[in-house]
Amino acid sequence: MRQKAGTMHFDLLLHDCRLPDGTLADLGCRDGRVVAVGDLAGQPAERTLRCEGRVVTPGLVESHIHLDKALLSDRTPSAEGTLQEAIRITGGAKRRFTVEDIRVRARTVLDMAVRHGTTAMRSHVEVDPIVELRGLEALLPLKAEYAPALDLQLCAFAQEGVFRMPGTEQLLGEALRRGADLIGGCPYTDADGHAQIDVIFRLARDFGADADFHVDFFDEPEHLHLRYIIEQTTRWGWQGRVAVGHCTELGALPPTDLAPIAAGLKEAGIGVITLPATDLYLMGRKDTHRIRRGLAPVKRLRDAGVNVVAATNNVRNAFTPVGNANLLLMGFLLTVGAHMGTDRERREVLDMLTVDPARLLRLPACGPAPGLQADLVVWDATRLDDLVAGQAAPWVVVKRGRVTVEHERTAREPWRLASAN
Numbered sequence: 001m002r003q004k005a006g007t008m009h010f011d012l013l014l015h016d017c018r019l020p021d022g023t024l025a026d027l028g029c030r031d032g033r034v035v036a037v038g039d040l041a042g043q044p045a046e047r048t049l050r051c052e053g054r055v056v057t058p059g060l061v062e063s064h065i066h067l068d069k070a071l072l073s074d075r076t077p078s079a080e081g082t083l084q085e086a087i088r089i090t091g092g093a094k095r096r097f098t099v100e101d102i103r104v105r106a107r108t109v110l111d112m113a114v115r116h117g118t119t120a121m122r123s124h125v126e127v128d129p130i131v132e133l134r135g136l137e138a139l140l141p142l143k144a145e146y147a148p149a150l151d152l153q154l155c156a157f158a159q160e161g162v163f164r165m166p167g168t169e170q171l172l173g174e175a176l177r178r179g180a181d182l183i184g185g186c187p188y189t190d191a192d193g194h195a196q197i198d199v200i201f202r203l204a205r206d207f208g209a210d211a212d213f214h215v216d217f218f219d220e221p222e223h224l225h226l227r228y229i230i231e232q233t234t235r236w237g238w239q240g241r242v243a244v245g246h247c248t249e250l251g252a253l254p255p256t257d258l259a260p261i262a263a264g265l266k267e268a269g270i271g272v273i274t275l276p277a278t279d280l281y282l283m284g285r286k287d288t289h290r291i292r293r294g295l296a297p298v299k300r301l302r303d304a305g306v307n308v309v310a311a312t313n314n315v316r317n318a319f320t321p322v323g324n325a326n327l328l329l330m331g332f333l334l335t336v337g338a339h340m341g342t343d344r345e346r347r348e349v350l351d352m353l354t355v356d357p358a359r360l361l362r363l364p365a366c367g368p369a370p371g372l373q374a375d376l377v378v379w380d381a382t383r384l385d386d387l388v389a390g391q392a393a394p395w396v397v398v399k400r401g402r403v404t405v406e407h408e409r410t411a412r413e414p415w416r417l418a419s420a421n
């Protein structure tokens, strides 16, 4: 039943949308927020869009991507397809990165993401003696440039390790001083992973920054650095401020061994980011038969109350040779790769691309409900299930109540005319 709302002048009025709960309503946005939901027909607005029953959802949130090393496939031909090779040959390509080169590739990926309905993003940016601060220098101005369409967080990331590459720690500090939003570690690249985790937490505390680790990214549970990260998160009082990506080693644990780690992650408020394109591509490479999927145990962790979200990670480089920064595609991979096909699970997959990563990035709540920030996507689909299952396309993308992208699609089908003649 539609309710008649009071008269108000809106910046944007989305008429006749299908809300995520299945009801039809009009959405009124003003000053960056959704301020009215109900029957708003005929109310004054700067702009009114007739959505004709199209589905509206919160904007997509990309919680883990690498803008600085995207679109390198033509420079980094991969032969083995292993993680070690990807790090090695991408490290080689990185020596030749210039600020302009990084910026051009990053803009290409940002444009793709915005057109696909992404309204917020966390990108890692490598900081080490190889590339020094060129990645940060390239990406920092893009925060302001893309602000009307997308909130961009930059994570100063020690891909090469901290002790293996002396000088990295000082550069990470410098990156945080110059405007990186948070700090990222990769403990499996140092001989002493715990010592690296200590350095990252010390920098996080010194700069009051959140931390985000690439962690336990192997087939077998040979590191389980997560246990130490959980301990340190609590010790430093950084609960709710730590994220961890990959965590594929957890997939090899029997339930009894996973349970205490899952409980620790939940207790410490650590968000887990599964990266299905990369993890499905790089894991299981040594398996000669019964080749494993190599994903974090998404369902078991979510059942334990952990905030598990899905993200893109790499776009067309040695870590992931395919990609177009379309998060719905990650939802598709997750559905089949992590066995998330029931009605409830398919809804969860959509949450893992929208509201759950927004919480992980500690962004203001957004979506089609009164009082929330008006970061929205109106889809070219009339059923919520069409989004991931049918890989629907966005129709209109909205950031803080302003239309940022409008898609027009037409398909002519001359074959029909030919067969009629």
Ligand SMILES: [Zn+2]
Pocket: 064, 065, 066, 124, 214, 245, 313, 314
């Ligand atoms: Zn990554």
